[in-house]
Amino acid sequence: MTGLIIKAISGFYYVSVNDTVYECRARGSFRKEGASPLVGDVVDITADESLKGVIESIHPRKNSLIRPAVANLDKLFIVSSFVTPAPNTLIIDRLIALCHFYSITPVIVFNKSDLGDFTEFKEIYEKSGYKTIITSASKNEGIEDIKREIENCVCAFTGNSGVGKSSLLNVLFPTLNLQTGEVSDKLGRGRHTTRHTELFKHSYGGYVADTPGFSSLDSQLFTLEFKEQMVACFPDFEPFTHNCRFLDCAHIGESGCGVEAAVKAGELSKTRLDSYQSIFNELKDLKPYSKTKKR
Ligand SMILES: Nc1nc2c(ncn2[C@@H]2O[C@H](COP(=O)(O)OP(=O)(O)OP(=O)(O)O)[C@@H](O)[C@H]2O)c(=O)[nH]1
Ligand SMILES: [Mg+2]
Ligand SMILES: [Zn+2]
Secondary structure, three states: OEEEEEEEEOOEEEEEEOOEEEEEEEOOHHHHHOOOOOEOOEEEEEEOOOOEEEEEEEOOOOOEEOOOOEEOOOEEEEEEEOOOOOOOHHHHHHHHHHHHHOOOEEEEEEEOHHHOOOHHHHHHHHHOOOEEEEOEOOOOEOHHHHHHHHOOEEEEEEOEOOOOHHHHHHHHOHHHOOOOOOOOOOOOOOOOOOOOOEEEEOOOOEEEEEOOOEOOOOOOOOOHHHHHHHHHHOHHHHHHHOOOOOOOOOOOOOOOOHHHHHHHOOOOOHHHHHHHHHHHHHHOOOOOOOOOOOO
16 A cells, blocks of 8 residues: 555654555664655555554655655745744745755745734845745734645645744644644743644645744755755845856855845845855865775
8 A cells, every 4th residue: 555654753654545544663674774764755555454554665755854854845834933932034044945955845934923023024035035924823814825825735834943833733724733832931942842743634635744843953954965056045146146246156255246236235135145154154164075984
C-alpha cells in the first residue's frame, strides 16, 4: 500500500492510506542508509489488520527540511507575531531564502494584529514581492486570506514558539482543537506547546502541518550548495544587480552596488540587504570538505 506519513513520534510513523491510519515502524535499513522517513513522505508500507505495519520504501522527495522536519512542501507559512516575541527580519529572511533554495513558496504571516501595527513589516515584504498576510487568531482577522493560500497544496506553519501557529490553525479548523500555550515567561518566550509535526488533511484540498516552534536561529543554511546559489535565494535583488558596477559584485559594500542603491532609493528594504549580508558573512569561510585524512 502507498500512503502519506502524517506524524512521527518516538520511532513510530503514522501513515495515512485512504484516511485509514497505520502505525508503522521503519525498516531497519533506513537508519543505516541515513535516510529516515519524514512527515510528508509518500511511502510504501506492508501492514496487517491490526493497523500496524512497516515502511518498506520512501518515494522520491520534492524537498525536505530539517526544521520543521517535513518533506514535500509546496508552501511554508512563516509566522511572526507583534509581541512576545517581536518579528525578527533576519529569521524571516533566512526562512525565505531556505524556501527559495528548496523550491517552496513562502507566505509571510504577521499574527496578533490586535496587539499592534504591522504596516512597516508588511511593506518590507510586499516591496520584495512576497505574499504577506496580517492576522489575528483572537479577532478572526486575515483568516480568509490564509484559507485562500492553503488551498490545494501541502503546507506547513513555522515560526518562533508562541507566535500563534496552533491558534491560527484552530481558528481555520476548529475541530483540530490543537493545544495552545500562554506566553508567560519574562523574556516573552513561548513554551514549546506543540511538540511534534503533524499533517492534517483539510477540506480545501490539501494538507497543512502544525510544527513545533523554535526559539533561535538554526544552521540549516550552512551548506556549500546554498552558498553557491545564495543570490538566487534573494530574487528580489535581481532587478537591481544589473546596476552593480562590478560583474562579480557580492553586494557587501562594494562601490557602485546596484542593490545598495536600490535600498537608498527606497525600492528595497534595508533589512533585506542586512539579512543577506549577515548570511553571506556566516557562509564566507565555508569551503569544500578537505580530502586530507585525519591522522
Ligand atoms: N493577542 C493575541 N494572542 C494570540 C493570538 N494568537 C495566539 N495568541 C496567543 O499566543 C499564545 C501562543 O499561541 P500558540 O498558538 O500556542 O503558539 P504556537 O506558535 O503554536 O507556539 P508553539 O506551539 O510553542 O510553537 C497563546 O496564549 C495564544 O492565545 C492573537 O492573534 N492575538
Ligand atoms: Mg503550537
Ligand atoms: Zn552589488
